[in-house]
Amino acid sequence: MTDDSLSWETIDSTVAYSCPGFEIVNETVQLPDGTETDFDYLTEPPSVCILPLTPDGEVVCIEEWRQAVSRVNYGLPAGGTESDDVDLEAAARRELREETGYEADRLESLVSVEPANGFADAVIHFFVARGCRPTAAQRLDHDESIRVTTPSLEELTDAVADGALRDGRVVLALSYYRLFAEDRDEE
Structure with missing residues (x-):
């Protein structure tokens, strides 16, 4: 899918801003027509998002305060990979x-996406977690406020369909699962 005539050449690259979780990179690039310009983007480690299913057909969801949109967000467990994670599945389980x-009996890769590749190098790796059961207390980061809920798959789908659930990771995970992976469960 690569068309070399569209490629940009990176002439210089510096980190303009750094904080826990991501950096803003400023690059000087040369466009295919020879023009030099600046390009800024957000860079972050790969992340995981989990669609956790209980044996009873419920989905383990979270409600979490999201400061950027000033509201409680209804979502799925998700987060960035850490240096202790041996692989993406370990990150998803963590x-x-x-x-x-909750812990899962098994995890299956669902899909990997670049959700905002016009301004970020983010890659989210989605997993379906099966046989999820509560096994311990939450171990939240210092800046997380999370409440666990367990709607049915149909309730979650209805919330996406009527616009009540707006988190892009949930919309993508649930849509992809319902369109492409759910049928595999019934075979």
Whole structure:
């Protein structure tokens, strides 16, 4: 899918701003027509998002305060990879356990996406977690305020359909699962 005639050449790259979780990178680039210009983007480690399903067909969801949109957000367990994570599945299991207190019998890769590749290098790796059961207390980060809920798959789908649920990760995970992966469960 690469068309080299569209490629930009990076001439210089510096970190303009750094904080826990992400950095803003400023690059000087040369466009295909020879023009030099600046390009800024957000860079962050890969992240995971988990669609956790209980044996009873419920979805383990979270309600979490999101300062950027000034409201409680209805979502799925998700987070960035950490240096101790041996792989993406380990990161997904850790995030599920920390944010919800649930653990899964098994995890399956669902899809990986670049949600905002016009201004960020973010990649989210989605997993379906099956056989989820509460096994421990939540272990939240110092800046997390999370409440666990367990709607049915249909209730969650209805919330997406009527616009009550706006978190892009949930919309994508649930849509992809319902369109492409749910049928595999019934085979």
